[in-house]
Amino acid sequence: MVYLIQDIIGFLESYAPKHYQESYDNSGLITGNAKDEVKGVICALDMTEEVVEEAIQMGCNLVIAHHPIVFKGIKQLTGKNYVERTVIKAIKNDIALYAIHTNLDNVQMGVNHKIARQLKLQQPKILAPKKQLLFKLETFIPFNQSEEVLEALFEAGAGKIGEYSGCSFLTKGNGTFIPSEKANPTLGQKGKAEKVSEEKIEVMFPSYLKNKILQTLKKVHPYEEVAYYLFQLENENQEVGSGMVGDLEKGMKGKEFLAYLKKAMNLQVVKHTALLEKPIKRVAVCGGAGIFLLQSAKNSGADVFITADIKYHEFFDADNQIVICDIGHYESEIYTKELLVEILSQNFTNIALYLTKIVTNPITYI
Structure with a gap:
C-alpha cells in the first residue's frame, strides 16, 4: 500500500x-x-x-x-x-x-508516559492536567430520532471520558415552536403552534473537535433549524497535561533509587538535591525543562521529581520536601x-x- x-x-x-x-x-x-x-x-x-x-x-x-x-x-x-x-x-x-x-x-500516552514505562511506574497519570480543553454540547432531538443523532456524535468523537466511551446524559421533555410561512418544518405545519416530545442530549468532547462535532450535529439533526448550546468547561482534562506521576512497585532508599534511575534511563550523571530520610516510592517526571511543575510534584505526594534544565537557584526550591533530579534534556527525552x-x-x-x-x-x- x-x-x-x-x-x-x-x-x-x-x-x-x-x-x-x-x-x-x-x-x-x-x-x-x-x-x-x-x-x-x-x-x-x-x-x-x-x-x-x-x-x-x-x-x-x-x-x-x-x-x-x-x-x-x-x-x-x-x-x-x-x-x-x-x-x-x-x-x-x-x-x-x-x-x-x-x-x-501533553497527551496521556506521550513522552512522559514513555519515561514512566522506562522507570516501570505503576498506574501513571498526568501530573498537571490542563483546564478549558473540554466543551459540553446540549441539543434537542425528537424522541424517536435521538439515538441516531447520539450515535453520530459518538462516532465524531464526543462522549469519551477516560476509559469510558458512549457517555451522555438524556432528559425527556417537550419542545414548542411555530414555523413561519417561509419555513420547511420536519414536524408540524406552517403558522401553527407545535409541541413535540423531545430528548435533551448532553455530551462532552475535546475542544479541538468543536468544528467536527457541530458539522456532524447539523448534518444528522432532523430539524431545519438546529437548536443547541455550547459551553466551555473549567473541568480538568485528565488525559491532557504536563508531566506524569506514578509509584514504584516497592520503595527504595535514596542511593538505591539513584542507581536504579541511572540504569533505567542509561545515564552517566544525575544532578540532585539532598536525599531525604524517607524511602522513594512515588515518582513524578517531566521530559525536558519541567521545573515549572515542581509544586505540582510536591502536591502529588511525590518523593522525587525527575526532569531537566534546572537552574542553580531552582534546586533550593526542593526545600527538603522532595528530591529533585536533573538528568539532562537529551537524556530525559531520548x-x-x-x-x-x-x-x-x-x-x-x-x-x-x-x-x-x-x-x-x-x-x-x-
Whole structure:
C-alpha cells in the first residue's frame, strides 16, 4: 500500500493533536510536500544536518522529530547557522521535516508516559492536567430520532471520558415552536403552534473537535433549524497535561533509587538535591525543562521529581520536601524516538521505519 506524507501526519495528529501544543511551539510540517509518497521515515529527537544527511543516505524522505528545527520566524536562508543549513539541506533533497513536540508532551500516552514505562511506574497519570480543553454540547432531538443523532456524535468523537466511551446524559421533555410561512418544518405545519416530545442530549468532547462535532450535529439533526448550546468547561482534562506521576512497585532508599534511575534511563550523571530520610516510592517526571511543575510534584505526594534544565537557584526550591533530579534534556527525552517508531509501526506495517543512529546531544561529559 502506498502512503502519502499527509497520511502519516493525519495519524500523528489524531494521536497528539496540534491543538495541544504550547503557544510558543512550532509543531507540524516544517518543510516538504504533504502529498508526496512516503519512501522511508527516520525518527529522531532533533532535526540536524547530520540527521537529514542520514535520511538521504537511507533513501528516506521524511524525518519525524520531537524538537522543531524552526521555533522563530526565518527572514533569510543563507546557511549562516545550523538552523538555516538544516532547512536548506532538507529542501534541496526533498526531505520533509515534521515536528511533534509539546503536543506529544501533553497527551496521556506521550513522552512522559514513555519515561514512566522506562522507570516501570505503576498506574501513571498526568501530573498537571490542563483546564478549558473540554466543551459540553446540549441539543434537542425528537424522541424517536435521538439515538441516531447520539450515535453520530459518538462516532465524531464526543462522549469519551477516560476509559469510558458512549457517555451522555438524556432528559425527556417537550419542545414548542411555530414555523413561519417561509419555513420547511420536519414536524408540524406552517403558522401553527407545535409541541413535540423531545430528548435533551448532553455530551462532552475535546475542544479541538468543536468544528467536527457541530458539522456532524447539523448534518444528522432532523430539524431545519438546529437548536443547541455550547459551553466551555473549567473541568480538568485528565488525559491532557504536563508531566506524569506514578509509584514504584516497592520503595527504595535514596542511593538505591539513584542507581536504579541511572540504569533505567542509561545515564552517566544525575544532578540532585539532598536525599531525604524517607524511602522513594512515588515518582513524578517531566521530559525536558519541567521545573515549572515542581509544586505540582510536591502536591502529588511525590518523593522525587525527575526532569531537566534546572537552574542553580531552582534546586533550593526542593526545600527538603522532595528530591529533585536533573538528568539532562537529551537524556530525559531520548526514548521519544522509540515511542514514535512504536506508534507508527503499529499502524503502518509496510513502510520503512528507522531510528536515527545520530547522537544529537550537544552536551558531552568527562
